[in-house]
Amino acid sequence: QSALTQPPSVSGSPGQSVTISCTGTSSDVGRYNRVSWYQQAPGTAPKLIISEVSNRPSGVPDRFSASKSGNTASLTISGLQAEDEADYYCSSYTSTSTWVFGGGTKLTVL
Amino acid sequence: QVQLVESGGGVVQPGRSLRLSCAASRFTFSSSDMHWVRQAPGKGLEWVAVISYDGSKKYYADSVKGRFTISRDNSKNTLYLQMNSLRPEDTSVYYCAKEGGLGIWLGPDYWGQGTLVSVSS
Numbered sequence: 001q002s003a004l005t006q007p008p009s010v011s012g013s014p015g016q017s018v019t020i021s022c023t024g025t026s027s028d029v030g031r032y033n034r035v036s037w038y039q040q041a042p043g044t045a046p047k048l049i050i051s052e053v054s055n056r057p058s059g060v061p062d063r064f065s066a067s068k069s070g071n072t073a074s075l076t077i078s079g080l081q082a083e084d085e086a087d088y089y090c091s092s093y094t095s096t097s098t099w100v101f102g103g104g105t106k107l108t109v110l
Numbered sequence: 111q112v113q114l115v116e117s118g119g120g121v122v123q124p125g126r127s128l129r130l131s132c133a134a135s136r137f138t139f140s141s142s143d144m145h146w147v148r149q150a151p152g153k154g155l156e157w158v159a160v161i162s163y164d165g166s167k168k169y170y171a172d173s174v175k176g177r178f179t180i181s182r183d184n185s186k187n188t189l190y191l192q193m194n195s196l197r198p199e200d201t202s203v204y205y206c207a208k209e210g211g212l213g214i215w216l217g218p219d220y221w222g223q224g225t226l227v228s229v230s231s
Contacts, residue, residue: 001172003154036210036217038155045221046147046155051210057219089155091217097160097169099145099217104154 004029004090004102011108017078020105022090023071028100030071034093037066037075040104041086050075077107085109112137112220114206119225122196132189132206132222140184143209145218146191148202156202159191160209174200196229203227 005023012018022029022037029035037050048057050066053073063084066075073092077084090102118130132144146158159170159180168180179192189206203224210219 034216040155045205045223046218047221048210048219051216051219087154091155091157093215093217097167097215098171099157099160101147101155101157 001094001096001098001100004092004100006088006090006102006105008103009106009108011110012077012080013110014080014082016080017076018080018107020075020077020088020090020107022073022075022092022102024073024092024100025071027096028092028094029068029073031095032093033068035066035068035073036091037064037073038089038091039084039086040089046089080109082109112208114208114220114222116204116206116222116225119204119227121228121230123231124197124229126196127192127194128196128227130191130193130204130206130225130227132191134187134189134206134208137208137220139182139187141212143211143215144180144182144189145207145209146180146189147205147207147218147221148200149205149224150199150202153202158204160215161189193227196227198229201227201229 038046040046113135115133161180205224207218207221210216
């Protein structure tokens with residue numbers, strides 16, 4: 001149950017786009033379309049922003065989009081806003097009926 | 111809106127036990143699979159365990175297998191995590207979370223605010 005690999009940090013200016021990668025293996029990300037993304041602001045609980053690779057729950061702005069190719073999933077945030085500054089985590093279902101999270105990526109809006 | 115309220119956290123000595131509870135409301139708890147996820151101070155999220163809606167299926171992270179037990183009482187709309195043989199590395203905020211899928215596991219959707227467990231002598 002090794003953690004998925006995410007970059008520790010990304011940054012961008014307001015209005016720009018950033019992409020966060022999430023690399024797993026053929027036993028998790030590569031095998032199932034059950035990749036989720038979570039946003040966690042400091043001192044708060046995680047919030048689901050993407051499920052099933054690319055589905056946005058109701059209320060999540062369409063500035064958030066995601067995709068998957070092979071063993072790597074990606075989250076793109078376009079039109080960056082100051083309120084997007086947070087930690088972002090990916091997660092995936094695995095072949096052992098468990099879940100694995102990425103190490104998290106800190107997004108800084110410059 | 112889904113509501114999940116964790117309780118039972120605190121300071122405990124290594125080797126001792128603790129039971130966490132998660133009170134669920136504003137959704138059909140008895141039809142929902144449930145997760146526990148933890149987060150060590152300043153660290154990332156770590157999935158801990160999942161239980162099916164009827165308690166018949168339970169899966170655990172390797173790091174807690176054999177020490178932690180997930181359970182539920184649908185008559186009380188409550189999820190539990192019994193933690194035995196606690197270690198300093200178990201120190202974390204523990205979140206309960208509702209499973210987002212129905213009939214297929216997609217991962218947590220709604221999360222509680224968490225309860226802090228600190229294992230220290």
